[in-house]
Amino acid sequence: MSWILLVEQALNGLQFGVMLFLMAAGLTLIFGVMGLINLAHGSLYMIGAFAAAAVAAATGSFVLALIASLAAAALAGVLIEATIIRRLYDRDHLDQVLATFALILIFSEGTRWAFGSFPLFLDRPEALSGTVSLPFGIEYSRYRLALIGVGLAVAAGLFWMIAKTRVGIRIRAGENDREMIAALGVDISRLYTLVFALGAALAGLAGALIGAIQSVQVGMGEPVLILAFVVIVIGGIGSVQGALVGAILVGLTDTLGGFLLPKAFALFLSPATATSVGSSLASMSIYILMAGVLLVRPKGLFGGA
Amino acid sequence: MKLKHLLVTATCTALLAATAQAEGVKVGMITTLSGGGAGLGIDVRDGFMLAVEQAGRSDLEVVIEDDQRKPDVAVQLADKMIQSEKVDVLTGIIWSNLAMAVVPATVAQNKFYLSPNAGPSALAGKGCHKNYFNVAWQNDNLHEAAGAYANTAGLGNSFILAPNYPAGKDALTGYKRFYEGALAGELYTKLGQTDYASEIAQIRASGADSVYFFLPGGMGISFLKQYADSGLDLPVVGPAFSFDQGILQAVGAAALGVRNTSQWSKDIDNATNAAFVESFAAKYGRLPSLYASQGFDTANLLISAMDKADVADQDAFRAALQAADFASTRGDFAFGPNNHPIQDIYVREVIQEGDVFTNKIISVGLEDRGDAYAADCKM
Numbered sequence: 227m228s229w230i231l232l233v234e235q236a237l238n239g240l241q242f243g244v245m246l247f248l249m250a251a252g253l254t255l256i257f258g259v260m261g262l263i264n265l266a267h268g269s270l271y272m273i274g275a276f277a278a279a280a281v282a283a284a285t286g287s288f289v290l291a292l293i294a295s296l297a298a299a300a301l302a303g304v305l306i307e308a309t310i311i312r313r314l315y316d317r318d319h320l321d322q323v324l325a326t327f328a329l330i331l332i333f334s335e336g337t338r339w340a341f342g343s344f345p346l347f348l349d350r351p352e353a354l355s356g357t358v359s360l361p362f363g364i365e366y367s368r369y370r371l372a373l374i375g376v377g378l379a380v381a382a383g384l385f386w387m388i389a390k391t392r393v394g395i396r397i398r399a400g401e402n403d404r405e406m407i408a409a410l411g412v413d414i415s416r417l418y419t420l421v422f423a424l425g426a427a428l429a430g431l432a433g434a435l436i437g438a439i440q441s442v443q444v445g446m447g448e449p450v451l452i453l454a455f456v457v458i459v460i461g462g463i464g465s466v467q468g469a470l471v472g473a474i475l476v477g478l479t480d481t482l483g484g485f486l487l488p489k490a491f492a493l494f495l496s497p498a499t500a501t502s503v504g505s506s507l508a509s510m511s512i513y514i515l516m517a518g519v520l521l522v523r524p525k526g527l528f529g530g531a
Numbered sequence: 532m533k534l535k536h537l538l539v540t541a542t543c544t545a546l547l548a549a550t551a552q553a554e555g556v557k558v559g560m561i562t563t564l565s566g567g568g569a570g571l572g573i574d575v576r577d578g579f580m581l582a583v584e585q586a587g588r589s590d591l592e593v594v595i596e597d598d599q600r601k602p603d604v605a606v607q608l609a610d611k612m613i614q615s616e617k618v619d620v621l622t623g624i625i626w627s628n629l630a631m632a633v634v635p636a637t638v639a640q641n642k643f644y645l646s647p648n649a650g651p652s653a654l655a656g657k658g659c660h661k662n663y664f665n666v667a668w669q670n671d672n673l674h675e676a677a678g679a680y681a682n683t684a685g686l687g688n689s690f691i692l693a694p695n696y697p698a699g700k701d702a703l704t705g706y707k708r709f710y711e712g713a714l715a716g717e718l719y720t721k722l723g724q725t726d727y728a729s730e731i732a733q734i735r736a737s738g739a740d741s742v743y744f745f746l747p748g749g750m751g752i753s754f755l756k757q758y759a760d761s762g763l764d765l766p767v768v769g770p771a772f773s774f775d776q777g778i779l780q781a782v783g784a785a786a787l788g789v790r791n792t793s794q795w796s797k798d799i800d801n802a803t804n805a806a807f808v809e810s811f812a813a814k815y816g817r818l819p820s821l822y823a824s825q826g827f828d829t830a831n832l833l834i835s836a837m838d839k840a841d842v843a844d845q846d847a848f849r850a851a852l853q854a855a856d857f858a859s860t861r862g863d864f865a866f867g868p869n870n871h872p873i874q875d876i877y878v879r880e881v882i883q884e885g886d887v888f889t890n891k892i893i894s895v896g897l898e899d900r901g902d903a904y905a906a907d908c909k910m
Contacts, residue, residue, distance in 0.1 A: 231736045238728035335565060343569040345752055345781035350760065357762040365735075367760055370728065439757050440725045441749035441781060445566055449723055481729050488718075497717070505695045505719040 230364050235485045236478065241370045243477025244377025248432035249450055250457040250469040251384060252425025258464025259400040259421050262311065263319050265326040267429055267454065268447025269333035274299040274430025275437035275446060276337055279348040288351035292434050299430020300423040302333075307422040312415070330448070338444050345443040348434070373435055380428070381470050388466060397421060401464055456512055460519045462529030471527055476512050483511035555590025556842045558833065559612035561605050561633065562623035564597035568748060570777040571625045571822050572597075575647045577815055578826030579622070585810070586834045594618065600625075602632040609633045613640055619842045620645060622829055625822075627651040627670060627698050638662040641845065643852070647829040648822060650871065652701055656904030659869040662845075664852055666829040668794055669871045669902035670698055673770035674705030676792040676876035676896030677743060681768060683894075684790075687712035690739035690765075692730060694746065695719035702745035702770070708903065715739030720746070725753045731761045741765055747772040752781050759785035766790070771890075774881055775820040779888040786881045786888060794872070795824040795861050796879050796892050803858040818889065824860045831857040867901040869908035876900055 253267050277298035278291035285291075306329060314322045354369040388394035396417055399407040408414040433447070440446070457476050461468025488504025495503065519527060560579065563572035576595060583593060594616055598605040605624060612618045621637050622645040624630045630649035637644045638660040646665040654660075655669045681689060691706060691714060693699035699719060707714075715737040718730055734742055742765055746754050751773030758767065771793030779786055797808045797818060807827055811819040819827075835857035840847035855866050865873045876897045879890035 228736065231732055234732045235729055238726075238732065241728070242726055338565070338569065343573050344777045345570075345749060347781045347783050349756070349783060355760060365762060367728070367757075367762075369760060436725075439753065439760065441752035441756075441778075443749050443752075443781075444569070446725075446749070449725070484721075485729050485733065501717055501719055502695070505721070509695070509721050 230362065233362070233364055234366060235481055237364075237366055237374070238370070239478035239481035240474060241374050241377075241477070242481055243474035244374055244381070245432055245436055246450070246453055246457055246477055247377060247381060247470050247473035248428045248435075249454040250461070250473050251381075251466055252428045253454050254458040254461065254464055254466060254469045255397070255421055256425045257458065259397055260315055260418055262315060263322045263326065264311070264425075265323060265451065266306065266329035266333065267425070268451030269330050270299045270303055270426045270429040271433035271447040271450055272333065272337060272444070273302050274433030275348065275442045276341055276346065276433075277430070278434035278437060279346040279442045280341075282348055283346075288438075291348070292431065295430045295434035296427045299433070300427040302430075303423045303426025304419055307419050311422065312418070315418070334444050341444075343444070345441045348437045348442050350438040369439060376435065380431070384466060393417075393420065453512070456516050458526075460516050460526055462523075462526030465526070465528035468526055468528030475515065479511050479515050480508075484508040487511070555588075555592065556620060556833070556837055557616065557618045558591070558593045559609070559616060559618035559621045560593055560595045560623035561598050561608045561612070561621065561629075562595070563600045563625050564595075566600050568600050568625060571648070571748075572623070574775075574777060574820045574822035575623060575625065575826035575829075578811065578819060578823035578828075579647065579830040580826075581807075581811055581814060581823075582827045582830030582834065586830075588834065588837070591834070591837065595623075598624070598629060600629070602629050605629045605633050606636070609637055613637065613642055619643065620833060622647055622833075624649055630654065634663055635660070643842075643848070645829050645833060645852075647825045651697070652904050655869055655871050655902055656907035657909075659904075659908035659910060661849060661870070661910045664832070664866065664870045665872065666832055667825045667872070668874075668876075669904065670701045671705030671708070671903060672794065672876055672897075672900060673772070673792045674702045674745060675709050675900065675903075676878065677768050677770060678706040678709030680790065680792060680878045680894075680896045681706075681741065681743065682709070682711050684741075684766075686741040686766065686768075688715045688738070688740040689713075689743050689768075690715045690718075690734045690737050690741070691743045692716075692718040692720055692746075693744065694722040694724070694750065696722045699745060706743055706745075709897075710743075720750075724750060727754045727757050730754075731758055731763065734765070735761070735763055739765060742767045744769050745772070748778065752778055755782045755785045755789070768792075771795075771821050771879070774879070774890060775822065776818045776889065777820050777822075779881065779890075783888065784883075787883060789881045790893070791879050791881070791890065792876055792896050793821055793879055793890070794874050794876050795821045796877055796890050798891050799860065799862060799877070801858075801860075801862045804860040804862070807860045818887065828857070828859050828861070828864070831859070863899070867905050869902070869905045869910075871902050871905065873899055873901045 256264050274295035278295040281294035282291035350369040354372050357365045358368045457472040461472030487508045488501050491500035491504040596608045620643040625648045627649040634644050644663050648667050650665045650669040693702045768790045771791050774791040836851035839851035842848050867873045877892045878894045878896045880893050
């Protein structure tokens with residue numbers, strides 16, 4: 227095992243982490259501000275990917291496809307917020323889980339009805355194809371490097387927005403005391419819609435960016451949704467900062483665990499057993515990480531007291 | 532009270548009428564029509580129903596239900612079809628874990644099961660049954676052909692990977708059964724994994740001269756796109772599951788030139804196949820996949836048995852099925868001693884025809900291949 231391979235794997239973990247952050251940021255904001263568990267967040271990811279694939283097929287432009295993914299997911303977010311989600315804020319979490327689970331089924335079968343049962347084609351832009359040579363002789367995929375860049379830029383933008391802008395102040399206020407900011411004359415229902423649309427748009431963007439190197443198909447959002455929940459539990463529910471740290475931790479643990487554990491077991495087991503045991507343990511690694519974090523900090527790394 | 536009595540009488544009469552006219556065959560199809568794996572079930576259903584429609588028989592009735600790719604749902608549907616629908620034959624299941632949940636109970640209740648896809652090794656060897664027929668392949672078959680192809684292609688240092696679940700382990704076992712070269716690496720990935728950056732980095736570092744992968748459905752799409760983007764240009768070999776007509780369009784140019792193994796291809800040269808491809812495309816507006824061909828063959832096998840025997844006479848009907856006296860889209864087709872196919876497995880290459888990505892046959896990987904488990908089957 228060379229250092230180059232290890233660095234490449236760390237980059238892969240980072241790339242996976244920043245993409246998870248795009249999903250987790252919306253999920254944690256929605257939970258933090260509105261107290262809503264949104265299982266349909268994965269469907270918004272799927273909608274982003276399908277919108278991007280449809281627009282890319284029609285126009286051939288990846289930039290337009292990304293804009294479409296943002297717009298379509300935000301629009302879907304606003305639509306379900308205004309018609310369904312809004313009625314759930316005062317209900318308990320079980321009702322929310324039930325209703326948003328129903329939304330998953332509706333979105334999945336609706337997408338199948340509109341686009342058919344077969345995966346769609348979405349490719350990365352030609353300008354980002356191939357590999358780029360990094361220092362120390364590392365060859366790394368240009369598109370994945372771009373993903374890391376976009377993810378970190380979005381994270382920076384989000385932090386700036388929350389720390390410096392008026393909307394950000396309201397979001398933070400909303401997290402702390404909903405009744406009070408409503409009493410201060412902030413239009414709380416508009417704020418909720420805005421936060422929901424923002425979270426949805428981020429999920430849609432993640433879907434489009436990831437869809438270009440994976441498979442755009444019905445049900446693509448649910449595995450990512452589970453990971454995003456792991457991320458926000460590790461990071462502390464409601465904390466965007468926690469979502470970033472949690473996402474990168476999960477990304478690195480997953481990638482490096484899958485790579486290093488089989489090798490570690492190979493030191494004292496036969497190759498076939500080592501691969502099998504190592505792979506099984508690697509699948510569990512992020513959940514072990516989550517359990518470990520919760521043992522030490524029951525509210526997550528950045529969870530409030 | 533009177534109304535209830537009337538209802539009971541009416542139901543009894545209806546039931547009597549139903550059993551009285553049971554001259555024909557009632558088929559229960561349980562397949563995956565929603566969720567992530569729906570493309571496969573839809574292809575099997577469409578292929579099957581195309582054959583039924585072309586036969587135009589009034590004594591063949593098909594009931595179709597969606598198993599949602601969930602074993603518990605499939606078991607419930609099978610119970611319902613056997614108990615209340617009174618079907619004679621069950622078919623349709625795509626996934627091996629669902630087949631394992633449904634097939635043994637079905638054949639134990641003296642119903643026939645015709646598998647249009649799943650062929651787990653457990654049902655081919657010790658767990659075989661006289662009423663269980665597999666019309667597709669035993670799970671290992673396509674992988675075995677890929678191993679044999681690697682030898683003839685002079686590939687001597689393969690990196691092999693599959694998901695960490697029973698069919699994935701069968702796949703790599705099947706490949707290694709025929710492959711004679713060395714292994715540069717062997718990896719089990721997570722089932723449902725969609726990011727293969729880590730695996731691709733390991734392939735790059737391993738010094739392999741070729742890659743063999745079994746990653747069905749969306750997993751294969753993701754792997755191929757990422758592999759094509761990684762700058763690696765080692766030859767890739769896979770089973771047809773990652774190169775069927777349904778997903779090739781989603782992979783795009785990244786799959787061009789890849790060799791894959793299949794028991795069926797749309798360019799197998801026989802009249803049945805040509806007519807099947809043409810009529811399928813005309814009816815459904817898309818090219819058939821191997822799954823569609825399996826559904827089509829399953830229905831035609833059933834119809835051929837109906838021509839020879841009454842399903843009520845189980846022994847005669849079973850013998851008629853075993854004879855496999857139908858025109859298969861695959862050309863030569865026969866059942867081995869464990870009711871699994873003996874057939875040629877081809878090596879195909881992904882090509883582009885106009886705007887459509889598809890496969891063409893380049894050679895025969897294994898001729899008249901049965902399976903490795905037939906010897907364990909005692910019927």
